[in-house]
Amino acid sequence: MADNISVLISEEELDKRIRELGAQISREYEGKELHMICVLKGGVFFMVELAKRITVPVSLDFMAVSSYGSGTVSSGSIRIKKDLDESIEGKDVLIVEDIIDSGRTLSHLLSLLRTRHPASIELCTMLDKPERREVKDVHVRYTGFVVPDEFVVGYGLDYDQKYRNLPYIGVLKE
Ligand SMILES: O=P(O)(O)OC[C@H]1O[C@H](OP(=O)(O)OP(=O)(O)O)[C@H](O)[C@@H]1O
């Protein structure tokens, strides 16, 4: 384990919760196909593990949106760095994120993707930091864990591009 990091959510807890979410999503989308959209880069680790636990047919696409740069506080501005490869028209879409903080990223993404006429669109986030929410119109259907207002790293989440590969969620020690 990295010396400067304290564990907030262990690998075992993450694994258990992702299995539960996978089972729930599989039940709720029974008889349908699910089009999962991962928000890069942080969402990749969670999306891969979650997709493995879903039993309905799944297709995947990726989108890159920038909001933070190298700092730890939202700049409030969002830019699409990579758009989807495929149309989402008529598809049951699940947006998969690593974390919702201010909610600006997802609010912006949702309004954009709704204009493309998916059959349905829902959100799944590994972590939710509700204390920091600035945007009220983001309804999250599936949440892994609610976390306190601390800057977390690991399992896809970075600090200046580092720590994404930690298999647990941790908090940087001062
Ligand atoms: O709710 P918000 O305040 O908008 O914050 C959430 C967003 O911030 C992080 O992305 P980041 O911009 O750090 O990109 P990354 O996944 O490539 O690290 C995270 O992956 C979300 O996309």
Ligand SMILES: Nc1nc2[nH]cnc2c(=O)[nH]1
């Ligand atoms: N790594 C990381 N990225 C974030 N983006 C929004 N909140 C966070 C956080 O707590 N950690």
